[in-house]
Amino acid sequence: MLDLQRTLNQVKSDADWVSLRHVTEKTTHRRVRDEKIDGNSVYFDQGVMVEVLVNGHFGFAGTSDLTESGIKRALGKAVAMAKSGSSQKVHNFTTAQRPQAKGIYSSPVIRPIDSMSAKEITDIFVDATKAMKVSDKIISRSAGTMIVETSFHVVNSSGSEVQQNFSIVSTDFSATSGGPGETQTRSDNGGLARCFQVGAEVFNRIDILARSKRIAEESLELLSADNCPDEAMDLLLAPDQMTLQVHESIGHPLEYDRILGDERNYAGWSFVKPEDFGNLQYGSKLMNVTFDPTIADAMASYAFDDSGLKATKEFLIKDGVLVRGLGGLESQARLNLPGVANFRSSSWNRAPIDRMANINLEPGTTKFQDMIASIERGVFMMANKSWSIDDYRNKFQFGCEYAKLIENGKITKTLKNPNYRGTTVKFWNGLKAVSENRETYGSPFCGKGEPNQVIRVGHTTPYCLFSNVEVFGA
Incomplete structure (x- = not known):
């Protein structure tokens, strides 16, 4: 496990100020179309952004090499970038633009994401697309979610240490109806998502099925509307x-x-x-x-x-x-x-x-x-x-x-x-x-x-x- 504060103490630089930002992110996609699984994937990403202040100019370099030597190389690149850009800087920045910060933040999760299996979520979405089949004129039905679990950990040479943990769930449901010469789509969110910092409590079967049926009925209604x-x-x-x-x-x-x-x-x-x-x-x-x-x-x-x-x-x-x-x-x-x-x-x-x-x-x-x-x-x-x-x-x-x-x-x-x-x-x-x-x-x-x-x-x-x-x- 990366000890960010220890790493900051170990790396040496001629920069006026140094910051390390370690980010880990897990992204999960679940999607069902017409009662069939259409997507089920998990992605994981992590790395460190090194930020420095040199001659009144900020420089940055990111790395996915989380060894001490990898972070030192990124530090060298950030310093070189700051020195190179300082001759053309638009403003002479100071550490006043990077105040000391200490604190912890976490999303208000009631039920942890991992308390529901992929099958449990997918089963709800299968039933949601089934609930949308209110007529043979409904030609496409979909239900999906994107779950993002992110951690930001920041330390810097002015004594800051901030840990922020995010649990973000986006859901979307849509139904498309078809008639002579036209189609009409009604969604639960209008292309934007119902996005919240929440946990698995958002996957409420009764609520999801009611919303799914409503948008299908409204899609059908649009076919005959003026x-x-x-x-x-x-x-x-x-x-x-x-x-x-x-x-x-x-x-x-x-x-x-x-x-x-x-x-x-x-x-x-x-x-x-x-x-x-x-x-x-x-x-x-x-x-x-x-x-x-x-x-x-x-x-x-x-x-x-x-x-x-x-x-x-x-x-x-x-x-x-x-x-x-x-x-x-x-x-x-x-x-x-x-x-x-x-x-x-x-x-x-x-x-x-x-x-x-x-x-x-x-x-x-x-x-x-x-x-x-x-x-x-x-x-x-x-x-x-x-x-x-x-x-x-x-x-x-x-x-x-x-x-x-x-x-x-x-x-x-x-x-x-x-x-x-x-x-x-x-x-x-x-x-x-x-x-x-x-x-x-x-x-x-x-x-x-x-x-x-x-x-x-x-x-x-x-x-x-x-x-x-x-x-x-x-």
């Missing part, structure tokens, strides 16, 4: 769709490395400018958005980011006004703006960058039925199906799986192929009601950075009502 109308009207979005709306039009544009231009070659820039913080009316006064990695079971909860900054809840947008961005200590120093503890890496072989974590729209005071009753003509959309947003995270277009037409304060019929489009600030300033209840979703596949790193994010969102939105059918 197409979504093309007009500007009120738009009510469910929490599963609000998850992607928040992710794309709030989370990404507020990342400081985008605003600085670091991501322009790959993930893109942002329409947000440094002078907008404290001034820009991002949305209506009902809009309150927080960064909060302290929520117990949310996908991207943790105690410290990878710089050692303690994770705390912070308002990004308060009463519609932009007040804070998503930037770790390095970006905060470069922009001279307050940020959050979101300097995160995806694994041992990636350097940390500014990332989303749990970005949440805070609940309002309106009951869902009162939102429906207030709408003279509008559409209620659920579950993301497609999305497109420009490099500046300004103009966007989203498609959903399932919708309901609302007329004179009542839901009247199901609609298929619902879509809507808008521009970020105008759209959010049209927010006119926020529900008092909210739900949690997430994604295990948020990509960014060069070289690319895919990270896990979470969003807790309510039902939201927007005015005068352009909606259209396929």
Whole structure:
């Protein structure tokens, strides 16, 4: 077993500061399609990232060779990288960007993952796909999970020691129906996953079978539904769709490395400018958005980011006004703006960058039925199906799986192929009601950075009502 503190004490370097981050990760996939096993695999990965500070510049080198000599070689590469880059550095960093941190974090697991066998999980998924066969028109049924068990252990020369253990479970269920000239798919999550930091308690047979039957019935319902109308009207979005709306039009544009231009070659820039913080009316006064990695079971909860900054809840947008961005200590120093503890890496072989974590729209005071009753003509959309947003995270277009037409304060019929489009600030300033209840979703596949790193994010969102939105059918 690797003794990280002993290894740190043994390696010698002329660096001003040294850190070792040991990451182990086990990823399990279970999938069933049409009552047959479609996938059953386990992957294991581990390694160490060596990080150094030399001449005001950080250098990194990862290694899967966990011997003392392997880590020493990586240390030498990290020092060489830091020295080489220091002549072109964009900022003179210090250990202030790597505060001392000590602590332990573990996901709130009720029932350990290994308390359920592969067969037990697969049997539930077989029954789930069987429950979806509500008609011969159901032509494809699937159920699956990805289970990720990760450990991050960090020590450094300023006395930090942090151990963080994550148990993350994502589940997805979908049913596709077919009719003359078309197919319609309804999922349990709209392409995003039901992702939580939990244990095997998430595999509740009764709950899974009920959800599976419901989505199959709704898939069948879509075959005979009318197409979504093309007009500007009120738009009510469910929490599963609000998850992607928040992710794309709030989370990404507020990342400081985008605003600085670091991501322009790959993930893109942002329409947000440094002078907008404290001034820009991002949305209506009902809009309150927080960064909060302290929520117990949310996908991207943790105690410290990878710089050692303690994770705390912070308002990004308060009463519609932009007040804070998503930037770790390095970006905060470069922009001279307050940020959050979101300097995160995806694994041992990636350097940390500014990332989303749990970005949440805070609940309002309106009951869902009162939102429906207030709408003279509008559409209620659920579950993301497609999305497109420009490099500046300004103009966007989203498609959903399932919708309901609302007329004179009542839901009247199901609609298929619902879509809507808008521009970020105008759209959010049209927010006119926020529900008092909210739900949690997430994604295990948020990509960014060069070289690319895919990270896990979470969003807790309510039902939201927007005015005068352009909606259209396929």
